[in-house]
Amino acid sequence: MAVAPSIPYPWNIVHIYVADLSNNRIVRINTMDGVGWHAFGSFGSGINQFNGPWRVFVEPKKPMQGPFDFGSGFLYVTDYFNHRVVRMNDITGAGWTTLGTQGSGVMQFNLPTGFHVAWDHPSIPPKRRIFVADSQNHRIVRFDDMSGAGWTTLGTQGNGVKQFNEPLGIHVDQKGRIYVADSGNNRLVRMDDMSGAGWTTVGTPGSGVKQFNYILKVAVDPSDRIYVTDSGTNRIVRMYDMNGAGWSTFGTFGDGANEFNGPAGIHVAFPRIYATDFMNNRIARIDYFNGPGWKALGTLGSGNNQFNWPWDIFVG
Secondary structure, three states, X not given: OEOOOOOXXXXXXXXXXXEEHHHOEEEEXXXXXXXXOEEEOEEOOOOOEEOOEXXXXXXXXXXXXXXXXXXXXXXXXXXXXXXXXXXXXXXXOOOOEEEOEEOOOOOEEOOEEEEEEEEEEOOOOXXXXXXXXXXXXXEEEEEOOOOOOOOEEEOEEOOOOOEEOOEEEEEEOOOOOEEEEEHXXXXXXXXXXXXXXXXEXXXXXXXXXXXXXXXXXXXXXXXXXXXXXXXXXXXXXEEOOOOOOOOEEEOEEOOOOOEEOOEEEEEEEOOEEEEEEHHHOEEEEEOOOXXXXXXXXXXXXXXXXXXXXXXXXXXO
16 A cells, blocks of 8 residues: 655654653653643543553644544554553643553553554545554554554564564554564564565664664664664664665763663654653754754653653654
């Protein structure tokens, strides 16, 4: 399938959203100075509550190719320990809807992590496809809406073809290809569709070229360059293709500029790159991959401009 890209360019940026995992809330700000700080959520399993919000994703109101204005602007969260996906109309919690209970069957998850919404073309109107990395069921899931319609899964536990070991991140590029951060296998997987066709991997354990140490999230920019948060080596990796061509890294261990202590989430609003530096309890932004324009926000806490394990970031 061909899908509209979901990576906004800088002139489309309105808000920065952060999944503040241990504060059990979603934070929205307008700028990297914390302007417009708005926090939503508390601990629990009811309405307007989270237990470990892992990923945050905002569906674009209008995709960046094609003639159809079909995006909704819904805000989605993978609610990790509640084994569910949450959808809201906006950061106020209006339209709160959930899908999922604990298990391995239809409309069940076991610690859902990665999340992505893509649009199936050339159907008219284009069809929403929701993708979730179902980490402890060692599978990825696709469904069409929050009713669970079209529920489809791929994966069993292992390190072979169509197998995963704790998939934690998922991304669908503008060509409809599915990327999975196969964290326990220290590799990145790409496939053409939910049949597993075109299965391709890159990565072995380590800290060198084409090696990973517990990758957490994957993103792809409009030029098909691939970005990965490699948390165990405290770096972000960029490569041009699944052969590892153009392999580049950014980041070393620490709490200063151009340093990370556990990078987790990443969002590419090309050419800017946003990341969560979860053990430093901050988010960071660079203007280009080699690090100019480093800007960080956050200290440990639960107040304004504070985070407690910020796990994911979405800009749009």
